[in-house]
Amino acid sequence: MKHVQALKSTSIAGRAPKVRLGPAGLHLFDRASGINILVDEVSIPPEMWAIGPRNVSIALTNTCDLDCPYCYAPKQPASLQRDRLLQWLTDLDANGTLGVGFGGGEPTQYPQFSDLCRRVSSCTSLAVTFTTHGHRIDDALADKLRGHVHFIRLSMDGVGRTYETLRRRSFKAFLNSIRRVRGISPFGINYVVNSMTLNDLDRAAALAADAGAAEFLLLPEQPARGRPGIDHSTHDLLSEWVISYQGCVPLRVSEAGAFGLRFCDPMPSESGLRAYAHIDAFGVLRNSSFDAGGIHIGCGRVLDAINALDSMNRSVR
Numbered sequence: 001m002k003h004v005q006a007l008k009s010t011s012i013a014g015r016a017p018k019v020r021l022g023p024a025g026l027h028l029f030d031r032a033s034g035i036n037i038l039v040d041e042v043s044i045p046p047e048m049w050a051i052g053p054r055n056v057s058i059a060l061t062n063t064c065d066l067d068c069p070y071c072y073a074p075k076q077p078a079s080l081q082r083d084r085l086l087q088w089l090t091d092l093d094a095n096g097t098l099g100v101g102f103g104g105g106e107p108t109q110y111p112q113f114s115d116l117c118r119r120v121s122s123c124t125s126l127a128v129t130f131t132t133h134g135h136r137i138d139d140a141l142a143d144k145l146r147g148h149v150h151f152i153r154l155s156m157d158g159v160g161r162t163y164e165t166l167r168r169r170s171f172k173a174f175l176n177s178i179r180r181v182r183g184i185s186p187f188g189i190n191y192v193v194n195s196m197t198l199n200d201l202d203r204a205a206a207l208a209a210d211a212g213a214a215e216f217l218l219l220p221e222q223p224a225r226g227r228p229g230i231d232h233s234t235h236d237l238l239s240e241w242v243i244s245y246q247g248c249v250p251l252r253v254s255e256a257g258a259f260g261l262r263f264c265d266p267m268p269s270e271s272g273l274r275a276y277a278h279i280d281a282f283g284v285l286r287n288s289s290f291d292a293g294g295i296h297i298g299c300g301r302v303l304d305a306i307n308a309l310d311s312m313n314r315s316v317r
């Protein structure tokens with residue numbers, strides 16, 4: 001394992017990257033630049049693999065001041081207890097997790113949200129990201145978040161009138177949110193794809209490029225709140241759009257909606273809970289935010305919940 005020790009002392013842009021060992025090899029990650037380097041020539045014995053999922057998403061609260069028709073966030077009031085959350089994140093950080101993505105609901109409605117980001121970025125080596133509709137980010141909040149957040153995902157489902165019909169907020173105000181967000185950290189655009197938003201994809205991707213977005217994340221609509229999710233013909237048209245896409249902003253797709261689309265997974269050997277886990281606002285650890293089952297973490301350790309969910313997953317396979 002001498003070569004592993006040598007690789008661990010590699011620097012990226014003059015900084016020591018976080019090192020994660022797993023079935024895919026040795027993974028170096030620099031949260032400040034977002035650079036990932038996978039050394040897959042080295043074979044890591046299973047006993048050295050990281051226990052923490054590569055990335056964790058956490059719904060801080062179910063509260064949101066918007067009411068998007070396709071929203072899958074539970075509507076029962078719930079919010080995570082801050083000290084417990086910080087303990088989970090400290091444990092995950094120490095066990096190889098690379099990043100946390102805060103969501104909800106609307107994470108900026110979580111009490112002292114900017115202070116939480118500051119604490120996590122200064123007390124752990126996790127990359128701090130969050131997903132937001134953007135309308136609550138004013139100049140004061142932007143100032144508090146700057147330097148404590150590594151990436152922001154802005155939800156923009158449709159352009160102009162489509163956006164305003166679905167989100168019931170001014171698109172002009174959303175464009176102002178983009179301006180503020182890009183002054184905080186690198187950002188990406190999240191885009192729910194359904195029969196209403198499909199035709200705006202070209203304009204949305206062009207807008208993302210003009211605004212300087214680092215990525216454009218496609219979220220084929222999932223079944224929720226009595227809606228069936230993206231229909232087959234819209235999914236087929238989305239697939240054609242992806243194949244013909246020539247824009248400069250890299251495309252990503254949510255795992256839940258990736259079926260049938262041409263995307264590559266850089267680490268197919270690191271899947272399931274090794275790659276990703278979700279914690280909802282009730283403190284339940286799930287395989288994804290769309291998954292019905294899960295393990296309530298309660299006052300226990302998050303790593304114990306991960307092991308318990310892993311055993312549960314194996315038993316149903």
Ligand code: SF4
Nearest residue numbers: 064066067068071105
């Ligand atoms: S902004 Fe997000 S959390 Fe809020 S209602 Fe819309 S989809 Fe749900």
